[in-house]
Amino acid sequence: MKQILFSLLFAATCITATAQSDNDTLPYLKYPVMPAFEILHMDSSTITNTAYAPKDRPVIFVFFSPDCEHCTITIRELLNNRQELNNAKIYLFTPLTFDKLKPVYDKLRLASYKDVVVGKEFRYFFYKFYSPVHVPYIAIYNKKKKLVSVYDGGTSLEQIVKDVNKD
DSSP states (O other): OHHHHHHHHHHHHHHHHHHHHHHHTOHHHHOOBOOOOEEEETTSSOEEEGGGOOTTSOEEEEEOOTTOHHHHHHHHHHHHTGGGTTTOEEEEEESSOHHHHHHHHHHTTGGGOTTEEEEEOTTOHHHHHHOOOSSSEEEEEOTTSBEEEEEETOOOHHHHHHHHTOO
């Protein structure tokens, strides 16, 4: 009986140790170069691949929930202060359906921002790569497409401005 109990305890310890090491090596930490993934636009036919982000411009990914007021405020601040963002390419996306996204899309008049990609991250790559817990989840890459910072649950506009201006 003691041998079985010891074996179970040992197995549980090994599983816990493995789970902790997985958290320490999330893909975005192992590969700090901007990942390529696809975003389906509101028209349900146009797809943008982040691999084709403009060269020599920082990139801001904002993973959000359309029913999150904090997310809406963050997006509005980014859009209203684009001149301070070092010409950064902005990608706004959610894993939720277009009928959930549409009210925010209309409210913030996101269609009027031609240089901002808005849509659904339909393959769930972002979630697997970053493992976000809170929204908005923001990932910022510099002009060389190297990771500068991530914010799980958002951050201040001032911090985002500092980050997009880092080399």
